Amino acid sequence: MNPKKPYSADMATSTKVLLLIIISIIISSSIHPSSSSDPTPSPWPHQFHSILIMNYSGANQIIDLWYDWPNGRNFNIIQHQLGKLLYDLEWNNGTSFFYTLDSTEECRVAHLDVGILRPNWLDGANYLGQEHVDGFLCNVWEKVDFIWYYEDVVTKRPVHWVFYTGRSAHVMTFEVGAVLEDANWQAPAYCFENKDAEKNPKTHPVIADGYLETSVQERTLRDSKLA
Numbered sequence: 001m002n003p004k005k006p007y008s009a010d011m012a013t014s015t016k017v018l019l020l021i022i023i024s025i026i027i028s029s030s031i032h033p034s035s036s037s038d039p040t041p042s043p044w045p046h047q048f049h050s051i052l053i054m055n056y057s058g059a060n061q062i063i064d065l066w067y068d069w070p071n072g073r074n075f076n077i078i079q080h081q082l083g084k085l086l087y088d089l090e091w092n093n094g095t096s097f098f099y100t101l102d103s104t105e106e107c108r109v110a111h112l113d114v115g116i117l118r119p120n121w122l123d124g125a126n127y128l129g130q131e132h133v134d135g136f137l138c139n140v141w142e143k144v145d146f147i148w149y150y151e152d153v154v155t156k157r158p159v160h161w162v163f164y165t166g167r168s169a170h171v172m173t174f175e176v177g178a179v180l181e182d183a184n185w186q187a188p189a190y191c192f193e194n195k196d197a198e199k200n201p202k203t204h205p206v207i208a209d210g211y212l213e214t215s216v217q218e219r220t221l222r223d224s225k226l227a
């Protein structure tokens with residue numbers, strides 16, 4: 001019989017190294033989960049009210065946003081800093097009204113291919129990881145190079161988003177289930193007086209408005225990518 005070989009120091013070292021490699025792999029896989037376990041953005045509630053602070057190229061706005069998916073409508077009431085109050089009313093048939101309610105009676109009607117965003121419009125977004133934004137730890141997604149979306153890790157509420165144009169939104173309030181009364185969704189009569197908006201002199205101040213131009217540009221790209 002051959003005598004039993006002693007357990008050498010080299011063998012002990014090799015065993016320890018192997019164990020360390022196995023432990024390292026286990027820890028690494030737990031810290032860096034596979035893409036299949038990446039978090040997904042929460043669908044938008046079917047109805048909500050939110051106050052947003054918007055910035056675009058240094059211009060500030062406060063937007064009073066009402067989202068009403070069951071009734072196929074979305075309303076942005078925009079207060080420009082030390083400027084006009086503009087109403088941006090979207091319907092799911094692709095029609096949008098941009099108007100004021102002051103004595104100028106400005107109105108512009110736009111017809112786009114697709115209506116308002118569906119609640120699950122962020123499906124398929126690319127997960128980018130986590131980032132602190134506005135004091136909140138957020139999961140971050142990017143969708144078709146159109147929008148970067150930040151959602152609070154704990155509450156799942158939206159915190160911030162940035163459009164490809166550079167226009168950004170900071171979410172100040174988010175009231176799930178809040179609904180605006182039906183009477184407030186009616187565009188004024190002067191929006192229907194002349195269907196040819198380009199020939200209506202009352203439309204020109206709104207057409208020149210930076211928000212309208214940027215919004216229509218964003219929605220046109222949105223229609224082609226997020227529909």
